[in-house]
Amino acid sequence: MTRNPVERALMTRGIDSALARKLREEKWTLAKLRMQRPEKLLELGLSESVVPKILGKGRPPIPTDLLIKTLYDNRWLCCVCRDAERPVVVHHIKSWAESRDHSPANLAVLCSIHHGEAHSTHALELTLTADRLKAMKGAWEQSVSRDDQLAIFKSTQLMSCQWWYFNHLRVFEIAEHVGVEITQLKGFQGALSNGACDGEGYLCPTEGLLYVGQARSLSLYRFMSSMLKAAIGHAFVRNISDELDRGTLDILVTPGDLVFVQGSYHFTDIPDGSGADMVRGRRSVNKVEITFVFDRNEGTSGSARTEWLLGVRSLGCLLRANKLERDIKGILHIEATVLAIRSAHEELKTRMYEIGLYRSGLIGHEVEDEEWDDSEPDDDE
Ligand SMILES: [Zn+2]
Structure with a gap:
């Protein structure tokens, strides 16, 4: 763009x-x-x-x-x-x-x-x-939006790329809302027999953590990936990783939209003393700031909790935009709910390149102020 x-x-x-x-x-x-x-x-x-x-x-x-x-x-x-x-x-x-x-x-x-x-x-x-x-x-237009969804999932089928976090409750809610048969999902039987969920698919945490024990973790991971896939299979998800420009973003995204954003995220701890391990995730680029809060205890593995959801990391986040607000400095703040976090993957960028998003050659080009003449009044006919 x-x-x-x-x-x-x-x-x-x-x-x-x-x-x-x-x-x-x-x-x-x-x-x-x-x-x-x-x-x-x-x-x-x-x-x-x-x-x-x-x-x-x-x-x-x-x-x-x-x-x-x-x-x-x-x-x-x-x-x-x-x-x-x-x-x-x-x-x-x-x-x-x-x-x-x-x-x-x-x-x-x-x-x-x-x-x-x-x-x-x-x-x-x-x-x-x-x-x-x-x-x-x-x-x-339909195939473009389908492609975005395929790209989000395709690379997670490779070993090098995986989900580090699921917002279990929200994903579950969305899946139910769009009519997904939870107990028919791939991975449900495994998660049930390993004690990770009950007969209706509701999750059973163990001492605050969801992913403990190898068999339980693997089966729950499988269950949640297929639930997420089914849930957003019915929704429209925009991949806006390369569109983080305050000039276009508040036109492209409205509250309630599902968006996928890949890039560098910064995680900081929020002490709250409740036993949860609350974290604020933030991505800030081109005067756009995206923030969300989640519980690190819901990370999908030990390394997710102790390595991937800490500090500064290059990741892909599936988000629901809740609120868009521009402050007096012109920074566009987007408050979001995070639905899932996965490792970043180059393939996504390559694909975006192939379909021509970079064709304008203007990605990264900062506009000089005097070039703005968008706002001048139009002549009447
Ligand atoms: Zn043509």
């Missing part, structure tokens, strides 16, 4: 991602482009349909938050060809003139080639009709 507001502002006016980036690199801003004559804009590579949108005579710009949502939900890829090499443009499925509709349901991400096809007719027939586009966009 481009963090650059100049590029976003240009894309809200129908400019494709590659041209938006080129213009920004050449120090153009929306304000500067607006002071040019139409001929100059054409010379810069803007198309005839885009020029009036820049000069304020065409359709109003797509609201930035809707642009960001649409681009994110499609991972910056054309929903027709999904080719990461091609620049993309945000297209109105039903034309603005006809629909006056900027809602995400009416927006599709298309590469320049398929954008052309959506606007041209072959033998008097539109190949990419609104209905076809809608179906392709729907299918792609």
Whole structure:
């Protein structure tokens, strides 16, 4: 996702991602482009349909938050060809003139080639009709969200990667809520026969610890992994590991959302004298701070409790966002409930790279203040 507001502002006016980036690199801003004559804009590579949108005579710009949502939900890829090499443009499925509709349901991400096809007719027939586009966009967005979930679980099937913590109570609640048959889950019989849970699947702690004894620990681990998988199999989980930018995050995440965040976490103890081993987890990056509290005694092994959930660690956390708040310094605070914590895995990053999240090349690029021109008022039509 481009963090650059100049590029976003240009894309809200129908400019494709590659041209938006080129213009920004050449120090153009929306304000500067607006002071040019139409001929100059054409010379810069803007198309005839885009020029009036820049000069304020065409359709109003797509609201930035809707642009960001649409681009994110499609991972910056054309929903027709999904080719990461091609620049993309945000297209109105039903034309603005006809629909006056900027809602995400009416927006599709298309590469320049398929954008052309959506606007041209072959033998008097539109190949990419609104209905076809809608179906392709729907299918792609669905497979993107499924991919996020697969990625979260796939790497935990490798020995090098495992869950260090489950929030047993919350995972259990979610699983029940979405209708998972707890006693039919893989691992239930084992957990039951090893005394880790009762006949209904409720957990039985031993002196505060859940994972004690090898047979009990292994069977409970297996039971909980399959419960977590079943529980979130019904939910929509966003992997926002690479989206921790306060400018886009409060648009992408609303309270109640499930998100997966991989990166460096800092754990500090909270003494409370109750016998629980309460810990605060914190991840802080790009003026975004995510915090949650959990009981280390629920860690899935001795090494989880004495090694992995201490100090500073690179991990992946599955979280439910409870509250998003921006303080006076502009830092976005997200209070979350942690559902599960696992070791970090490179594969996730590689996959994100492959699907093109890094294609903008702007990850890590800090925006200069003078580049912000997002907020300038739009000209009336
Ligand atoms: Zn395409």
